[in-house]
Amino acid sequence: MSNTSVRSIRRGDLARATGCNLETIRYYEKIGIMPDPPRSTKGYRSYDNAHVKRLKFVMRSRDLGFSLEEVRGLLGLVDDRSRTCADVQLIAEDHLTDVQAKIADLQRIERVLSDTVARCTGDAAPECAVIDALLDA
Amino acid sequence: MSNTSVRSIRRGDLARATGCNLETIRYYEKIGIMPDPPRSTKGYRSYDNAHVKRLKFVMRSRDLGFSLEEVRGLLGLVDDRSRTCADVQLIAEDHLTDVQAKIADLQRIERVLSDTVARCTGDAAPECAVIDALLDA
DNA sequence: CTTGAGCCTGTATCAACTACAGACCTTAGA
DNA sequence: TCTAAGGTCTGTAGTTGATACAGGCTCAAG
Structure with missing residues (x-):
């Protein structure tokens, strides 16, 4: 059961895939909610499924009214194997x-x-x- | 029945009289929600009862969740004899x-x-x- | 080869305050 | 009279959570 694997998409694609505003993604990267993604040789950001998943998590959290600082806390716990x-x-x-x-x-x-x-x-x-x-x- | 008439108070006094933060008063003056009050010879702002009343109006409106733009609209109507x-x-x-x-x-x-x-x-x-x-x- | 779309960066804007720095003034106490 | 504390003045920056725009690159289609 291989789910739809996204190998390398750009920021606009990530925006479309998640429904998140492009500038908002940029903002999330700036404040560290989303990681700085790897770049192509020409400097284009390249995202994958993990980014899509993380951004959707952020969006659902925000939708439930969690502040970005709370989201940061939640993300820390998601990543933390000992949480x-x-x-x-x-x-x-x-x-x-x-x-x-x-x-x-x-x-x-x-x-x-x-x-x-x-x-x-x-x-x-x-x-x-x-x-x-x-x-x- | 002379009500307590405040002849000339300073910004700190206005803050205390209304419970409004001093910096907030300053901000309200900057954006025109509160008028620029007259000044003493040394440049100190001087407020009176009308300012106290207006500021309290603003604070009650804000407390009821009106935005500052809505408050601006309400203030316009308060002043307007034809409203x-x-x-x-x-x-x-x-x-x-x-x-x-x-x-x-x-x-x-x-x-x-x-x-x-x-x-x-x-x-x-x-x-x-x-x-x-x-x-x- | 050109045109348009998309991406890059930096910067500004919004609401509604709040905070701070540095200079001035005023007032009470010694 | 001097001094120290506290109030006031101004300008400026920071907060939260985005959103918008400008000017420059790059990429793909026609």
Whole structure:
């Protein structure tokens, strides 16, 4: 069962293969999230399946809201043969806590905002419940 | 009923009066969210009650997640004698929609993340459900 | 041989702040 | 009166996570 082996692709191909923006790949390489790939004689970067896989990992992590520093931590654990499930769980649980806090924050905002907007008449009058709420402590 | 009238305070006092970071005030002045205040002969900025009120408005708006551009819009409407409740409602409702979308996004993330973390054994084994989820498409 | 696409590099921009350096001013205490 | 501490002034750089653009090479098709 040989899976589709990509021998040597260029940055644009990697972008297409992953759906990641080309400039973003460049940025990830600059900050060390992605490795500096080998170069052709003419200086063109050459990527392979391992790069595709790693970049997809990064993208899925980002999609789940992990910061690039958290992704860096996760990548370190992926590479580390001695990592344990507990190590990973720690990062993921921390992040989950962050996400839950953000949700709570936004829900508070949503309540205040929708309550206030609901008091709007929405007509041509200069009085407005939203402005009043923002002006008054 | 004379309310506490602040005749002339300096930037540090404005910061203390509002709880806003001093550098943030400076930034707001730079980008025009707050006006350039008058200066003393020695070049010290001098603020009054109107500045305190405006800055508090900005801070409450930011706290409710309005972007600085949205705040700019709201401030324009506060100042504008011809503004209507409908004008303000439009901005607030747009923002409310944004907030609701963000909540939905984070809730999706929260589900995936907590489901995945729940499958962690949390032990010293190298197999980890989180890593697996991030590695597999 | 030319044209266009793709790649290379460096640099700038965005939001919304925050931080720091070096110079000046003001005020309280000795 | 002198001095030391603290506030204020200015300009500038750094943060996160990208995105955009300019100017120069190279490569493949027609």
